[in-house]
Amino acid sequence: QVQLQESGPGLVKPSETLSLTCTVSGGSISSYYWSWIRQPPGKGLEWIGYIYYSGSTNYSPSLKSRVTISRDTSKNQFSLKLTSVTAADTAVYYCARASDGSGSYYFWGRGTLVTVSS
Amino acid sequence: SYVLTQPPSVSVAPGQTARITCGGNNIGSKSVHWYQQKPGQAPVLVVYDDSDRPSGIPERFSGSNSGNTATLTISRVEAGDEADYYCQVWDSSSDHLYVFGAGTKVTVL
Numbered sequence: 001q002v003q004l005q006e007s008g009p010g011l012v013k014p015s016e017t018l019s020l021t022c023t024v025s026g027g028s029i030s031s032y033y034w035s036w037i038r039q040p041p042g043k044g045l046e047w048i049g050y051i052y053y054s055g056s057t058n059y060s061p062s063l064k065s066r067v068t069i070s071r072d073t074s075k076n077q078f079s080l081k082l083t084s085v086t087a088a089d090t091a092v093y094y095c096a097r098a099s100d101g102s103g104s105y106y107f108w109g110r111g112t113l114v115t116v117s118s
Numbered sequence: 119s120y121v122l123t124q125p126p127s128v129s130v131a132p133g134q135t136a137r138i139t140c141g142g143n144n145i146g147s148k149s150v151h152w153y154q155q156k157p158g159q160a161p162v163l164v165v166y167d168d169s170d171r172p173s174g175i176p177e178r179f180s181g182s183n184s185g186n187t188a189t190l191t192i193s194r195v196e197a198g199d200e201a202d203y204y205c206q207v208w209d210s211s212s213d214h215l216y217v218f219g220a221g222t223k224v225t226v227l
Binding site for chain 1: 151218
């Protein structure tokens, strides 16, 4: 069974860079699409972007200028960097795996809350 | 970019049927997925590819998709079905983006 676990600082200062890592167990990241999705408190889900097993990436247009998703296949991890954060970036951040083809998310991490505050 | 429209809330009595709609331009040509999210938990996939159920999801959950509307139907609603429900598509026609609806809160009366 594939399991995903987010890790990283729970508090980030405004204007700094948010960095999170997703560690995958029970399966290789050398297949499928690996995504980051966030959810501000009390609000809905927002797709941030993905990295494909080939290494190609795709990002939400609204975040594209500030987002980088990368991977470390030797550690079976992928990561998120979001620059110049503001309070609006406060959210629970999830990592998830999308299926090939129609893109449903069956496997999710538990999520990690990141608060942007000085 | 592609937009999915869901009603903010749906209320249903136990044992009755809840229907949650997800509107989008020609959504019938796309594969729609549905997630259930309870407070403090990660979303759970309950229907994928319009009408298929992952292993372990009760048959009470079903989906359909045609024209400009996809629908998640929960039959014989139970108290444990109270949650937020999100629809999602992969917009392969627009830079392969993943899109979520804003979510529907299902309240069991």
